[in-house]
Structures are given as structure tokens and as C-alpha cells.
Amino acid sequence: MRATTALLLRAEGFSVDEAGGGEEALALLAQRPYDLLLTDLKMEPMDGLALLKRALDGPTGLQVIVMTAYGSIETAVEAIRSGAYDYITKPFKDGELVYRVQKALERARLISTVDTFAGEFKERHGLSALVGKSAAMRELTTRISRVANSDATVLIEGESGTGKELVARAIHALSSRSKAPFVPVNCAAITESLLESELFGHARGAFTGAVKARRGLFEEAHGGSLFIDEVTETSGAFQSKLLRALQEHEVRRVGENTSITVDVRVVAASNRDIEQDVADKRFRQDLFYRLAVVTLKVPPLRDRLEDVPVLAAHFLERANARNRRPHRITQSAIEHLTGYSFPGNVRELENLVEQAAALAEGEELLPEDFPLKKQRGGTEASPIPFSPVGVATLADAVTEAERKAIQVALERLPDLGRVAEVLGVSTTTLWRKMKRLGLKTSQEPPPDA
Numbered sequence: 219m220r221a222t223t224a225l226l227l228r229a230e231g232f233s234v235d236e237a238g239g240g241e242e243a244l245a246l247l248a249q250r251p252y253d254l255l256l257t258d259l260k261m262e263p264m265d266g267l268a269l270l271k272r273a274l275d276g277p278t279g280l281q282v283i284v285m286t287a288y289g290s291i292e293t294a295v296e297a298i299r300s301g302a303y304d305y306i307t308k309p310f311k312d313g314e315l316v317y318r319v320q321k322a323l324e325r326a327r328l329i330s331t332v333d334t335f336a337g338e339f340k341e342r343h344g345l346s347a348l349v350g351k352s353a354a355m356r357e358l359t360t361r362i363s364r365v366a367n368s369d370a371t372v373l374i375e376g377e378s379g380t381g382k383e384l385v386a387r388a389i390h391a392l393s394s395r396s397k398a399p400f401v402p403v404n405c406a407a408i409t410e411s412l413l414e415s416e417l418f419g420h421a422r423g424a425f426t427g428a429v430k431a432r433r434g435l436f437e438e439a440h441g442g443s444l445f446i447d448e449v450t451e452t453s454g455a456f457q458s459k460l461l462r463a464l465q466e467h468e469v470r471r472v473g474e475n476t477s478i479t480v481d482v483r484v485v486a487a488s489n490r491d492i493e494q495d496v497a498d499k500r501f502r503q504d505l506f507y508r509l510a511v512v513t514l515k516v517p518p519l520r521d522r523l524e525d526v527p528v529l530a531a532h533f534l535e536r537a538n539a540r541n542r543r544p545h546r547i548t549q550s551a552i553e554h555l556t557g558y559s560f561p562g563n564v565r566e567l568e569n570l571v572e573q574a575a576a577l578a579e580g581e582e583l584l585p586e587d588f589p590l591k592k593q594r595g596g597t598e599a600s601p602i603p604f605s606p607v608g609v610a611t612l613a614d615a616v617t618e619a620e621r622k623a624i625q626v627a628l629e630r631l632p633d634l635g636r637v638a639e640v641l642g643v644s645t646t647t648l649w650r651k652m653k654r655l656g657l658k659t660s661q662e663p664p665p666d667a
């Protein structure tokens with residue numbers, strides 16, 4: 219019965235997981251959010267009613283349909299009283315089941331748009347927070363669920379705004395450590411000396427101002443995951459200490475002689491070409507190998523523009539729930555957006571949608587509600603682009619500075635080899651950057667590019 223029902227629903231395009239009993243179902247429900255639970259009532263050892271009650275204790279938004287045998291209408295009524303959305307009497311026709319499932323899912327969808335708790339549940343549960351249907355995103359989510367259950371250190375690479383932190387959170391949420399803390403630290407945001415005491419803690423009186431002993435973030439993350447963001451923005455000395463902590467599974471507070479054992483899964487991220495940093499001796503190679511046991515690359519949005527419509531819908535849904543003034547995005551606006559290169563990646567799209575939702579007059583969002591920055595490309599040096607609210611992101615400023623430097627060098631030097639030499643990068647890096655910036659040259663690419 220279960221197998222054929224699942225088969226039927228899958229054939230209708232639903233994504234279905236099967237559980238052989240109540241306990242198994244509850245275990246699945248705890249792993250990720252579901253829209254619908256379809257259960258029989260007569261089961262052993264946990265019956266359908268008990269399952270229903272426990273399932274509804276969980277996340278909001280879950281709909282339940284119970285299946286009852288002909289003649290046991292009382293239990294069906296009891297199920298409805300206990301919070302089931304609907305019941306269906308066996309034997310039933312395929313069409314009837316599909317119809318009821320569709321109705322229940324419609325309701326689930328309605329609830330999840332208005333219910334911010336459901337949103338939070340999704341955030342907590344990782345993968346579903348990662349919106350995207352491109353092949354690249356699907357591959358990424360598959361890899362995330364595969365690595366989540368190991369304790370392997372993961373290095374996440376990707377341009378700014380591609381969703382690296384979301385990926386890190388998903389890994390944690392899907393891992394057996396999900397009940398312990400996820401502790402993020404951004405190495406670029408704190409000074410070198412502070413970073414060390416932040417991460418490793420310090421003894422009382424270790425330095426001026428250290429009036430109390432303090433646990434470091436490694437200790438805070440004990441049993442859970444530590445997310446080390448922008449890991450390339452650290453000194454060699456710091457990198458050595460980090461390497462030691464990873465190798466020995468212990469940390470030593472600043473100003474302390476003894477070490478403390480920590481059980482922490484480390485996930486690191488970088489928006490730089492970290493291998494290039496290793497080649498340039500800006501980043502310790504041994505630490506790189508330690509961190510990059512598994513490497514996940516988050517592709518830039520311009521390489522998966524088919525994700526733009528679903529992402530825009532996702533951000534709009536969120537904005538609508540918050541603004542209480544629903545907007546609809548028009549097809550022409552979607553087309554306008556999918557023709558753009560998104561130098562600021564998903565974050566830029568998110569900001570565009572939020573702004574449009576906050577500022578647009580009418581109910582429909584039109585192309586002009588999404589003012590885009592000038593597209594990249596050509597040989598003319600464009601000024602640092604400014605967003606409508608008057609500030610450029612740091613990433614944009616850096617990109618523009620790189621573009622200018624490369625253009626000037628290209629104009630003045632005879633070949634790519636010289637350009638690379640003068641700019642202090644390898645020809646491969648130079649070529650990659652030029653491709654990304656849309657800079658053209660008549661010269662041949664290097665053989666290994």
C-alpha cells in the first residue's frame with residue numbers, strides 16, 4: 219500500500235519519502251521540514267493517532283491526511299479533532315488521493331508564507347534555506363548532505379554574496395552536531411590580536427584589559443561547528459595556531475600553559491582564490507590541506523541565472539510576509555533580472571528585491587523597480603558603481619580597482635606574461651580574472667588556463 223501510494227504520488231511530481239512506521243516517520247520529520255504527512259491509522263506499535271499528535275508538536279505548517287478503513291469513521295473524526303487536515307477512506311481512487319494531497323499542500327504553502335515560524339524552522343534546518351534549482355545548486359546540495367555526516371573539515375569557496383554562510387549553516391544543521399552550537403567568526407572583521415583571543419580565549423591578566431578569563435569560540439563551539447569565515451585574512455602566526463588546534467583537537471588560551479581538548483567540526487570559507495594565496499605564500503599550505511579535506515565551490519549567480527526567478531520569488535515572499543503589503547513580480551521584471559550579471563551575487567538580488575518591495579507604488583513589480591548597475595564588459599573603465607542607496611559594496615570597489623589595474627597594464631605592456639608579472643599574479647589567474655571581468659584581448663590564453 220505504502221509503496222504503490224508513493225509511486226503514484228511521485229508519478230504526479232511530488233517528492234515523497236517513505237517511513238515503515240511511526241518512529242521512522244518522526245525521525246524523518248525531525249530531519250527536515252515536510253509539507254504533508256500521509257499516514258494510516260491502524261499501525262503497530264505506534265498508531266496513526268499517536269503519530270499525528272507527535273508530528274503536530276513539531277514545526278508549524280505540517281499538514282496531515284489520515285487513511286482509514288471503510289467503516290471506521292469515528293477514528294477519522296478523532297484524527298480531524300486532533301489536528302489532521304483531512305482523511306481519506308480506503309479503498310480510494312488515485313484521482314481522489316491526488317486531489318486531497320494537492321489541497322493539503324496548497325494549505326501548507328499558504329501557512330508557510332504567513333507563518334514566520336515556518337521560515338525559522340527552515341533556516342534551522344539547513345538545506346531548504348538554500349533556494350535554487352540549477353544543476354549546479356542541486357549538485358551542491360547533494361554534496362552538502364553527503365559531507366554533513368562526517369566530521370571532515372570543509373572549505374567553502376565562492377565570491378562574495380554567493381551563499382557561503384548558508385552552506386556552512388546547512389552542513390551544521392544536517393549533521394549530528396545540529397543540537398550543539400554553530401559558532402561563526404569572521405576573520406576579516408576583527409584585528410589580529412583580538413582574533414586570537416576570540417578564538418582561543420585568554421587567561422585572566424593575559425593582556426591589558428583582560429580582567430577576567432574568557433572562553434574562546436573554539437570552546438563555545440564544543441560539540442558543534444565553528445565557521446571560520448574569510449580565513450585567508452589572517453597572519454601566518456595565527457594560521458600556525460589554527461593549524462595546531464585542528465591537528466591536536468585542543469586549544470590553549472592566550473596567557474595559559476595548559477591546553478583544553480575541544481570537539482569541534484571546522485568549516486572555513488574564503489571569497490579569494492585560496493590556492494593562489496598558497497602559491498603566493500600568503501596562506502600556509504599545510505593549513506590549506508588541513509582545511510580543504512572537502513572543498514565546496516559555490517558558483518557565482520551569473521553562472522546559474524536560471525536560479526534568479528526562484529530566488530526572486532523567495533525573497534519577495536519573505537518581504538511580503540514582513541511588509542504586509544503584497545507585491546507580485548511581473549514576467550518582464552524577471553526577464554530584466556535574468557539578463558543581469560549580478561556582480562554582488564545572491565546578496566545583490568536579495569537587496570534589489572527588498573528595495574523594490576519597500577519602494578514600489580503599485581502591486582506589480584516592473585523592470586523599472588529594479589534599477590541595475592551598469593553591466594560589466596567593454597574596455598572603457600567604468601567608475602566605481604554606486605547602488606541606489608548611495609554606497610558601493612567593498613567587493614564592487616575591489617572589482618573595479620582590479621579592472622582598472624588590468625586595463626592600464628594591458629594598454630602599456632606587450633603581452634599577457636608581462637602584465638601578469640607586473641601585477642604580481644600568475645598568467646592563469648590573470649586570464650581567469652579577465653574572463654570574469656569581461657576584459658578582452660587579442661592575445662592567446664596561457665596553455666594551462
Ligand SMILES: Nc1ncnc2c1ncn2[C@@H]1O[C@H](COP(=O)(O)OP(=O)(O)OP(=O)(O)O)[C@@H](O)[C@H]1O
Pocket residue numbers: 347348349350376377378379380381382383384385489529532564565568
Ligand atoms: N541559495 C540561496 N537561497 C536563499 N538565499 C540565499 C542563497 N544564497 C544566498 N542567499 C542569501 O544571500 C545573502 C548572502 O549569503 P551569504 O551571507 O551566505 O553569502 P557569503 O557567500 O557568505 O557572502 P560573503 O562572502 O560576502 O560573506 C544572505 O542573505 C543569504 O541568505
Ligand SMILES: [Mg+2]
Pocket residue numbers: 382383447
Ligand atoms: Mg559570508
